Amino acid sequence: MSPLSGISRAKVLLRALRSRNYRLFVAGQSVSLVGTWMQQVAMSWLVYRLTDSAMLLGVVGFTSQVPTFIFAPVAGVFADRCNRRRLLMLTQALAMVQAGLLAAAVMLGVVQVWHIVVLSLVLGVVNAFDIPVRQSFVVEMVTEREDLGNAIALNSSMVNAARLIGPTVAGLLVATVGEGICFLLNSASYLAVLMALAAMRIEPRPGKETPRRRIHHELKEGFLYSFGFGPIRSILLLVALMSLTGMPYTVLVPVFAKDILHGGAHTFGFLMTAAGCGALVGTIYLASRGTVLGLGKVIVFSTCLFSVGVAVFAISSSMTLSLAALVVAGFGAMTLVASCNTILQTILEEDKRGRVMSFFTMAFMGMAPFGSLGAGAMTKVVGPRITLVIGACCCLAGAFVFAKNLPRIRQMVRPIYARMGIVKEVAQGMETAAEQPQMPKEKE
Template sequence: MPRLGFDRIIDVLRQRNYGLFTLGNSLSLIGTWMQRIASGWLAWTLTESATWVGAIAFADLFPCVLLGPFSGAAADRWNRLHVLKIGQILGLMQAVVLAALYQMDMLSIWPLFLITLFHGTVTGFLQPFRLAITSGLVTTQWLNTAIAINSVTFNLARFVGPAVAGVLIAIGGLGTTYMVNAVTFAIFALCLTQVTIHNQPKKRAGGSFMAETMVGVRHAVTTPGVNVLLLLTVVAGLMVRPVVELLPGWAAQIFNGSSGDFAALTSALGIGAVIGGLWLAGRGSARGLARIMLGSQAAMCLVLLAFSASWHVWMALPLAMLAGAAMVVGAISAQTLTQIIVAEDVRGRVLGIWGLSVRGSPALGALVMGAASDIWGMRPPLIAGVMVTLCVVAWFALRFDRLRHALEDTL
């Protein structure tokens, strides 16, 4: 397969529908992560409890576990663009309420939790729609490139958003961060009004909604390669990924820092993610992604092991940047391979399961790791999680040839 190069990436982004969608989607996803980090820091300042920080992350991420399989089936049945428009308006409403309550000094921990739970429910339901709509925005010859760009966009937002939030918190405070977040929702809602799609999910005769949902679940867990990607995503999400949600505790408790130190750590993660994402986007083929995905998981674990041993924020900053790069490279590789492997008629359902693993496992992990950190401190739970993840990665590394054939033989 010839190299795609950045010229082809630019060509895809110049296509009106895809370019508008990607602009709005990118800003909205960054805003979502800005809100997540701002709410995590607010939860810490209100309670000084890692358990509550984990609970806020849980409320935002866990609804996808309950909704993922069903919203994936809906994405294979319903008009994806119409659902996204409705969902984005709901997201804008909660962002405005959140900013208003904070400005009026009425945002205590329980309203924060409930608003976050609403936001997590809307975002979790929309995730497979965001991912599956790509095939309706570009023609077939551009699909692989568009999928790769979507993967980069989705995963970079997970790190760029916290970086931007950290800077805004340090400069303008939480109120500014919440207001900017609301603006990102408004921009995506406006972009969606200008987008048209050239295909819709096919109407299906017979078969209940639940039956179609179970078809997607079976396809995700039995397809060779896809099931491994899901397993690795879940293990990393449970064991090591929650370090991002718990950064307020690391900054304040371990490094005796302020919001400025928290901003520096989140920015370092974001810088590393941008570097890793740009490097991966410039590759010309999906071949080799299996090795990159597994290697980046191992690198992430080793870097976080060193991070857990840091005793000063200046030691942790370069390690946070390397961790951000490794995390985003692994996540983009896994998502790209998943989207390429699955067939169009089950794409929404499989991506619903994938979204469940991406959002649900860090939600549960943050809740458990936050509670464990209140008991044993921040370091031991992360070290234990890293060792478990390394063992799983090593297991598949010893069987790498079989994994590579399952993931790349159809490319």
């Protein structure tokens, strides 16, 4: 490969970084996300060390994520109404305080399980507002609309690059100086993203002013918009199924690390890092794509890969095989989520962006606590292996249904781009475009 071709590929891979605001966002988030992953790993290990209970792992996972299910739709209304940058600065500051309180409790030696549960609930409420706003804010940071898909993929790449570093560092720190330092470093890391947000220059959002109505009216409008159009509905349901039945494998990783692979905090960190490696490869693959054509088929393939990875991890008693299985699972999960995110962001209307992304957040993050709680309870009855195998089978069934409906989804999306005159974006897998189309007015 010539140096020029390498430079060209790098330009394609990083093309969203030509937007100044997005560069600032990447710089700040890259630091903050490492701290976030450190806290997540340290908290899981702390709970299992204090309680030796898979059920309580599920409870903590439930309390940290169930607020998303409750509050994300309301957050979507605020994301469509308010200044998204200011909302993000508020949520990031609150998350910094939460991490500082958790660090203080651990380092002072007074931490109890109920402290962790309460603080997890606080962080869950903060994230319920932060995630939909952050997802909606991406389009404001990217000046070139055709770079939107690349920006979403790069954002996922940041998450998973941090996932490589955070769990490994957390495993080493937990084994040497304890969990408290991980929480302290996470609290400090939020300063980076706060400074980045403060330095941005954001143009006012385009579009005419619309009168504000009651929140429940706007929620109803967003719901009908999201679930009244087949492609959006199919994506949301598939993501929700994966989050409910497949993603709970993450809360059971400490059980596998300690009881099945007979390891410690280092083993846990390596397993989480393996999943992060696969996820990072998946997001780099998506970022390197020069087009969004064919993402429907990518969704089906990645869901199948995720299912196989989780199932193999469930039955494995070998550290090597478990690491390989989590690489596959991580690749499948993140490729699925990022592909779905890209399609949604390219077909929805701007004045409903926050609400649609809140339902996406609800499907991805909001369903996870029910899966975590169910997996923790189910593990006590049938064991962790069977629990994960059942979840993998459910995800595989979802991939089959989505694949069966893909031709119909294709037909429903095509008229949007025909009316917009975007003939070059007629896909073989699922049509999307770099422009913002208007949703068709006819019913299914």
